Amino acid sequence: MQKDYPQPRKRLLQLKVNGRWREDAVAENQLLADYLREVAGLTGVKIGCDGGECGACTVLLDGEAVPSCITLAIRCDGRAIETIEGLARQGRLDRLQRAFHERLGTQCGFCTPGMIMAAEGLLRRNPRPTELEIRTALSGNLCRCTGYHNIVAAIRDAARAMRDAAVSPAPAMA
Ligand code: FES
Numbered sequence: 001m002q003k004d005y006p007q008p009r010k011r012l013l014q015l016k017v018n019g020r021w022r023e024d025a026v027a028e029n030q031l032l033a034d035y036l037r038e039v040a041g042l043t044g045v046k047i048g049c050d051g052g053e054c055g056a057c058t059v060l061l062d063g064e065a066v067p068s069c070i071t072l073a074i075r076c077d078g079r080a081i082e083t084i085e086g087l088a089r090q091g092r093l094d095r096l097q098r099a100f101h102e103r104l105g106t107q108c109g110f111c112t113p114g115m116i117m118a119a120e121g122l123l124r125r126n127p128r129p130t131e132l133e134i135r136t137a138l139s140g141n142l143c144r145c146t147g148y149h150n151i152v153a154a155i156r157d158a159a160r161a162m163r164d165a166a167v168s169p170a171p172a173m174a
């Protein structure tokens with residue numbers, strides 16, 4: 001005889017995703033990665049190991065990089081989530097995305113969203129990271145294509161471009 005297991009209770013979740021507040025009823029045991037992919041439709045959040053070990057699912061939670069596959073969605077109530085989909089502005093790649101493209105930091109691309117979000121978290125708290133600091137920040141992100149050299153170079157390029165942009169005078173108005 002098939003046993004009926006109790007369904008997990010649902011709760012109302014309010015959180016800001018890529019700058020927009022949304023409200024959804026979610027099961028108490030729903031993982032953030034599944035919520036973002038299946039409810040919010042943000043499939044740039046990749047699921048590799050599904051156990052907190054590969055970093056493919058990395059997103060920013062209040063600006064800090066976290067593995068969304070081991071984070072409960074309800075723990076994010078009232079907080080801000082950023083995913084790879086939130087980086088580009090008006091169809092233009094942001095500096096990290098562009099640097100990954102130019103440096104060939106992407107091969108199959110599966111690890112790339114998680115790598116970029118981990119790098120974004122790093123550059124926000126440390127705009128001038130050393131190579132060791134970059135490699136340490138990426139230590140939870142695995143690339144099966146082993147493109148680490150180009151990934152680190154891309155992050156250094158992006159950091160430099162962001163610093164240059166911060167000191168350049170604004171273009172004169174016509
Ligand atoms: S899928 Fe989340 S850490 Fe691997």
Ligand code: FES
Pocket residue numbers: 105106107108109110111112142143144145146147
């Ligand atoms: S580019 Fe293929 S896993 Fe990293």
